[in-house]
Amino acid sequence: MKRFALIGAAGFVAERHIRAIKETGNELVCAMDTFDVMGRMDSYFPEAEFFTSEKELVQFLQLAKEKGEPVDYISICSPNYLHFKHIELALKNACDVICEKPLVVDSTDLDKIKQLEAATGKKVYTVLQLRYHPTIVQLRDQIQKSDKDFFEVDLQYITSRGKWYFKSWKGDANKSGGIATNIGIHFFDMLNWIFGAVKENRIESYESDKASGFLKLEKAKVNWFLSLDSSDLPDVVSNAGKRTFRSIKVDGKEIEFSGGFTDLHTATYQNILDGNGFGINDARMSIELTEEIRMGNTEKREVCLKIKEWVVLRPQTKQTENG
Known part of the structure; x- marks a missing residue:
């Protein structure tokens, strides 16, 4: 049985991750979200700790490690723009990662994650269900x-x-x-x-x-x-x-x-736990x-704006150049 934490527990997709943790026979030991109404957890892991800040979560991860009960995986269901930040948090706290789509918004962050994987010895998986x-x-x-x-x-x-x-x-x-x-x-x-x-x-x-x-x-x-x-x-x-x-x-x-979408997150988790996940x-x-x-x-729109600007300014520039 693997021990999981989950970031972004209040989001729509989070319940699919919580259910997948349950259905693969593992344990959600804690969850975090700035939104603090989390009744859905009672149907799956009512005993799981819950935090509303990253600071509390990190303290829990460190204490769990000191007790010899480390968290194995952190599942990330936070807003897209926070994914890299939360992946970094997980890796630096010696946890493997299962992250919802998109893994990151900015493609340059992919190489940063690879460097973090190499430095920590931990692995980042994504959901391509x-x-x-x-x-x-x-x-x-x-x-x-x-x-x-x-x-x-x-x-x-x-x-x-x-x-x-x-x-x-x-x-x-x-x-x-x-x-x-x-x-x-x-x-x-x-x-x-x-x-x-x-x-x-x-x-x-x-x-x-x-x-x-x-x-x-x-x-x-x-x-x-x-x-x-x-x-x-x-x-x-x-x-x-x-x-x-x-x-x-x-x-x-x-x-x-x-049809056929209901169990795809559970299949995703099972394949990751079996060593066959997507990275x-x-x-x-x-x-x-x-x-x-x-x-x-964006570039197309900027080009259009620059063309309009160039058409307006060019005669003035030429007039100045010609004295």
């Missing part, structure tokens, strides 16, 4: 066995969000990484895992609540669309009262994978891709 989805695994096997060199792929993911989203850290691209990172990274990882590395990346539209683009991968051309806007849902979905729509078409054929190198490609989408969009 779609790699355990039975339908996705089957699709990858089919693609690898196929004699076909190239595939046409259409990806749509629409998951409606209310006004709260844009007032939270999730709506701040500097904290969440923006729409491509925050809601799209699992799907981009899935595409890379199945169809190979990115050869071309073109952004067609990018707003705070929706984005679209084109990818050329080693074995596929991909048109993708992500949205948080309920008005983008197909009528058949919205009329059924549903607020989420996932669709992947390969060569025009729909790949049905709307930094596995996460790198999708993190760099989503960062490129975000920064490419």
